[in-house]
Amino acid sequence: MADELARIAHNAQTIVAAAARLPRRHPIVLIDGPSGAGKSVTADAVVAAWEGEMPLLLRMDEVYPGWGGLWQAGEHIETSLLEPLSRGETGRWRRYDWHEKRQAEWHDVAQGRALVVEGCGVLTQGNAARAHLRVWLDGDPDARKRRALERDRGAFDAHWDAWAAQMDAFEAQHRPRSLADLVLWADD
Numbered sequence: 662m663a664d665e666l667a668r669i670a671h672n673a674q675t676i677v678a679a680a681a682r683l684p685r686r687h688p689i690v691l692i693d694g695p696s697g698a699g700k701s702v703t704a705d706a707v708v709a710a711w712e713g714e715m716p717l718l719l720r721m722d723e724v725y726p727g728w729g730g731l732w733q734a735g736e737h738i739e740t741s742l743l744e745p746l747s748r749g750e751t752g753r754w755r756r757y758d759w760h761e762k763r764q765a766e767w768h769d770v771a772q773g774r775a776l777v778v779e780g781c782g783v784l785t786q787g788n789a790a791r792a793h794l795r796v797w798l799d800g801d802p803d804a805r806k807r808r809a810l811e812r813d814r815g816a817f818d819a820h821w822d823a824w825a826a827q828m829d830a831f832e833a834q835h836r837p838r839s840l841a842d843l844v845l846w847a848d849d
Contacts, residue, residue, distance in 0.1 A: 665847075669699055672845045673706030676796055679843055680775070681712060683793045689743065690716070690777045693784035693837050694798035695828050696821075697805030697812070699847040703798060704779035717770060719754060721780020726757050726764065728820045731827040735782040742770060742778075743791040781828055784837035797838045800847030 680688055690707070692700050701720065708718050719742075724734040742752035751771050758765040770776060778788075789795050799805075810818055831837070838844060 665699075668847060669702050669706055672699070672703050672798065672847070673710055675843060675845060676703070676707050676794070677710045677712070680707075680794050687746075687772055688716075688775050688793040689746065689791065690775070690794045690796065691783050691788060691792045692777065692779040692796045692798060693781065693841075694796075694800075694847075695802075695805055696781060696824060697807070697809030698798045698800045699808070700779045700781075700798050703845075703847075704777055707777055711775065714774060716775035716777045719770075719776065719778045721778065721783055723756050724754055724780075727759075727762065728824065729827070730757070731782040731824070731831060734780070735785045735788065735831070738778060738783055739785060739787040739791070743788055746770065746772065746776075747791045781824075782831050784840055785835050786840065789837075789840040794843070795837075795841045796843045796845065797841035798845050798847055799838070804848050 676690065676692070680690055692704050692707075694700055704718055704720070708716055721734050724737060725731060726733050738754065742754045744752075746752040749772060751769050753767050753769045755767050756765040784795055784797065806821065810821065
């Protein structure tokens with residue numbers, strides 16, 4: 662556990678250091694990678710270590726329209742959030758209510774604040790073009806699966822294979838690792 666925490670801290674510091682060199686006033690950071698790679702805890706650490714005003718953190722888990730919605734969520738982030746922000750307009754995203762199994766309220770994201778978006782499927786070709794820092798976080802497949810299934814305490818078990826298949830298809834089409842400015846590893 663100590664090694665895992667040290668790796669998370671190291672990865673977060675690497676991302677924060679890279680973000681500090683960005684010439685943009687309102688940087689957009691995308692953190693993608695397969696399930697269980699540590700994206701969420703790394704994003705938390707990035708936000709905590711960020712210099713200046715804390716960035717807004719958006720988790721793709723809030724956006725996916727159900728277990729089959731990896732592709733739709735990435736497209737939604739592009740068209741509703743990042744495209745408007747790239748034009749200097751207010752972007753927005755819509756939360757998915759997992760309990761009600763339906764779309765829920767919209768959230769506006771105004772210009773003027775750093776934005777970190779983390780989750781599987783966010784590093785599409787279109788999103789990469791609109792971000793200032795692109796991160797691919799990966800890890801040992803067995804360790805990733807163990808972490809993901811332990812984290813979700815059984816809620817993910819029945820969906821692991823279908824989600825992994827979506828992620829494989831996403832990676833084959835978008836090649837997110839090749840779009841990344843930083844490729845980091847979650848395990849020693």
